[in-house]
Amino acid sequence: MEHPLEDGWTLPASWYSSEVVHRLELERIFARSWQYVGRLDQLPETGSFFSSQVAHVPVVVVRDGSGELRGFVNVCRHRGHLVAEGEGCRATLQCPYHAWTYGLDGTLLKAPRSEREPDFDPDAFALLPVSVTTWGPFVFANPDPGAPPFALLLDGVREAVEGSGLDLDALVFRRRVEWEAPVNWKNAVENYLECYHCAVAHPGLAKVVDVDPDMYAVVARPLSTSQFADVRPGVREGTARAPYRPRDGIESAQYHHLWPSTTIDIEAGRPNVSMDVWLPAGPGRTTGYSDYFFAPDVADEEMEEIIAFSQQVGMEDQSLVESVQAGLDSGAVPQGRLFGESERLIGHFQRRIHAALTSPA
Ligand code: FES
Numbered sequence: 001m002e003h004p005l006e007d008g009w010t011l012p013a014s015w016y017s018s019e020v021v022h023r024l025e026l027e028r029i030f031a032r033s034w035q036y037v038g039r040l041d042q043l044p045e046t047g048s049f050f051s052s053q054v055a056h057v058p059v060v061v062v063r064d065g066s067g068e069l070r071g072f073v074n075v076c077r078h079r080g081h082l083v084a085e086g087e088g089c090r091a092t093l094q095c096p097y098h099a100w101t102y103g104l105d106g107t108l109l110k111a112p113r114s115e116r117e118p119d120f121d122p123d124a125f126a127l128l129p130v131s132v133t134t135w136g137p138f139v140f141a142n143p144d145p146g147a148p149p150f151a152l153l154l155d156g157v158r159e160a161v162e163g164s165g166l167d168l169d170a171l172v173f174r175r176r177v178e179w180e181a182p183v184n185w186k187n188a189v190e191n192y193l194e195c196y197h198c199a200v201a202h203p204g205l206a207k208v209v210d211v212d213p214d215m216y217a218v219v220a221r222p223l224s225t226s227q228f229a230d231v232r233p234g235v236r237e238g239t240a241r242a243p244y245r246p247r248d249g250i251e252s253a254q255y256h257h258l259w260p261s262t263t264i265d266i267e268a269g270r271p272n273v274s275m276d277v278w279l280p281a282g283p284g285r286t287t288g289y290s291d292y293f294f295a296p297d298v299a300d301e302e303m304e305e306i307i308a309f310s311q312q313v314g315m316e317d318q319s320l321v322e323s324v325q326a327g328l329d330s331g332a333v334p335q336g337r338l339f340g341e342s343e344r345l346i347g348h349f350q351r352r353i354h355a356a357l358t359s360p361a
């Protein structure tokens with residue numbers, strides 16, 4: 001890298017389209033990181049399961065016979081077919097290809113014709129375990145079975161979210177919105193990590209929340225970042241014009257990023273949260289989804305207003321990052337320049353990426 005990150009330079013533009021960097025990120029970052037994968041309400045009883053992905057790794061989360069949550073790599077130990085699909089409730093997990101059948105604890109219970117293979121040891125072919133945990137109604141997984149505690153990611157974020165007035169355990173899932181963008185995942189996440197662009201690119205958002213740098217607080221922690229925005233005076237009362245008028249409930253907006261690619265958005269107004277996942281589907285493609293949760297008494301109309309507000313911001317962001325991707329792909333500007341104050345969280349994120357990809361494996 002010609003110019004060091006420490007002096008305010010960005011990661012090289014080439015890192016946003018390189019297949020080699022993409023493969024390294026999957027291996028060095030995503031294969032050993034926590035990510036939001038689904039909801040506790042999908043796992044009400046013994047045998048309940050849902051399939052999901054931690055970046056490129058298919059996972060399945062089940063509630064086992066003792067009521068504990070367990071996670072497995074959702075790849076058959078036979079020849080790799082995905083074992084579970086969608087969600088539901090089953091006594092065992094059976095692969096649809098040749099019917100290898102696994103218990104809720106992952107052990108291989110049955111493999112048709114295995115009795116004809118005298119040296120086959122079923123105990124050696126259990127589903128591979130992954131780490132699983134929950135926070136309120138949210139389920140997180142990490143492909144690394146020896147993952148560091150999830151609590152390390154929540155340090156500071158938990159206090160902010162719980163301090164917002166949200167009753168996490170009472171939240172009800174209402175909608176998933178899926179999306180994809182022809183951009184590198186780092187480009188998409190970096191756009192999320194600064195509101196320097198908000199006054200210019202998000203006129204609707206900027207009318208509701210105060211995006212002035214003196215009013216907009218950002219916090220960087222080792223494995224998370226947070227952004228806090230107050231509602232502009234008069235908006236809540238309806239005396240100032242805005243596209244969205246936050247009603248009773250959450251006083252101010254919060255936007256949290258959990259390393260590497262889960263984000264948590266709380267808009268001001270009726271109790272709401274969206275859990276967002278950004279998946280690197282290739283060097284130049286990001287897929288993702290937003291799971292929207294609300295307090296049970298939030299009316300449909302109030303819910304739609306919040307979702308529309310957040311989707312509008314998302315569409316504006318998509319057009320920004322697509323343009324940035326075209327610029328990065330050109331290679332004409334090999335390294336950009338970050339502003340240490342306004343883009344502090346991007347600098348933090350990029351130093352972490354750099355360390356993960358360049359430190360000894
Ligand atoms: S790949 Fe699963 S049973 Fe053959």
Ligand SMILES: [Fe+2]
Nearest residue numbers: 191197202317
């Ligand atoms: Fe934005």
